[in-house]
Amino acid sequence: MMLNITLIGYGKMGKMIASLAEQHGCKVKSIIDPHQEGCEKEIREDLLGEVCIDFTQPQSVLENIKKVAAVGKHMVVGTTGWNKYEDEVRKIVEANNIGLVFGANFSIGMNIFNRIVRYAASLCDKFPIYDVCGWEMHHNQKADSPSGTAIQLAETIISQSSTKETAIYDRLNRPINKSELHFASLRGGSEPGWHNIIFDSENDTIELSHHVRSRACFATGALKAAQWISVHKGMYSFNQMMEDLLC
Ligand SMILES: NC(=O)c1ccc[n+]([C@@H]2O[C@H](COP(=O)([O-])OP(=O)(O)OC[C@H]3O[C@@H](n4cnc5c(N)ncnc54)[C@H](O)[C@@H]3O)[C@@H](O)[C@H]2O)c1
Incomplete structure (x- = not known):
């Protein structure tokens, strides 16, 4: 069965993930990006698939996680540069009983x-x-x-x-x-x-x-993470997910 996903951020990475989603068993239910034409402008509960994949910018990521967690959806966060919020994000993930995979490099x-x-x-x-x-x-x-x-x-x-x-x-x-x-x-x-x-x-x-030859290598890892986190709860680094897949 296809996994319904939402893309938050439709820049270089969001577009690459959209183009590869079906090959990896994922169906793009919605795309949210206030700065890209044709995309939804904000996160709303009715738009979200089972897993939301965030490739946006460091300043946006904490707010996005709060909004997605509040409605109990799982997340894959590929955006980099937000490490200082890691403890806060862990508390949000636990309080809302969701799953979240994050990593600076999904290759x-x-x-x-x-x-x-x-x-x-x-x-x-x-x-x-x-x-x-x-x-x-x-x-x-x-x-x-x-x-x-x-x-x-x-x-x-x-x-x-x-x-x-x-x-x-x-x-x-x-x-x-x-x-x-x-x-x-x-x-x-x-x-x-x-x-x-x-x-x-x-x-x-x-x-x-x-x-890296193409961003497809990050997109493939992000889609694999979406499938994996759809059946896990808690906060995991991409490396922890890989440990699980390797054993
Ligand atoms: N983890 C990985 O493997 C990996 C790989 C490549 C890039 N990245 C990181 O992912 C992020 C995005 O990279 P990119 O190359 O796609 O950047 P990009 O600039 O091409 O795209 C970012 C998009 O996010 C949108 N955006 C900004 N704030 C938003 C918000 N609040 N809600 C929705 N959309 C919002 C912007 O309008 C833009 O279209 C960067 O932080 C980059 O370092 C991570």
């Missing part, structure tokens, strides 16, 4: 990449000849910098490192302290998402790269 490939980086970081940490750093590049419309994915990758590397304690995302014209992991962010062109991790020694370099 299944990136989730696997993160696991590979974790393993590589744990191996290289045993050999002090290797230092580690990273960079990411996204299109020039992206609102946040560094990307949420860069922050996640940096946390993964630090969790496996006996020398790196913090990450810095900008050098601020000062030398890198050895206890800092340097992660650079580039913004330009139309790049949908490119993350590189480099383990470097005097004699060789190990370079791990995840390069």
Whole structure:
């Protein structure tokens, strides 16, 4: 049976999800976006499908979650840059007994990449000849910098490192302290998402790269998350959902 979904935000990601929905067993019941022609202008109970997928902007996401939770519908939140509200959102999800999956990167490939980086970081940490750093590049419309994915990758590397304690995302014209992991962010062109991790020694370099070819990779993960959360309650990261699917 098809799952009825509502798209909140009909920009680049909303449009991609709409185009792939049926392939993933989802039917788009409604699309809400106050700034796009032909879309519903606000969240109303009668418009909502069983799961609402939010790809909007950081300033809108908390209000959207409150409105959807108030009518007991489940959510997939792909919008990035709202981490400071995470505790508040968790309380809203629990109080309204709904399910919510969130994540800075809904790419299944990136989730696997993160696991590979974790393993590589744990191996290289045993050999002090290797230092580690990273960079990411996204299109020039992206609102946040560094990307949420860069922050996640940096946390993964630090969790496996006996020398790196913090990450810095900008050098601020000062030398890198050895206890800092340097992660650079580039913004330009139309790049949908490119993350590189480099383990470097005097004699060789190990370079791990995840390069998004199209936004379809995020949309596929978001639709998979919609199916999964339709039968779960509580707040889960995309990674927690992947753990469940992998076991
Ligand atoms: N989690 C992931 O895998 C992933 C992947 C790509 C992008 N993103 C994030 O998703 C978000 C959207 O990305 P995009 O590339 O589609 O952006 P976009 O700018 O192309 O589209 C955003 C749309 O949201 C609409 N919008 C803004 N406020 C709204 C509201 N209150 N209600 C309904 N619609 C509203 C805007 O009018 C716009 O059409 C960004 O935060 C981006 O960083 C996440």
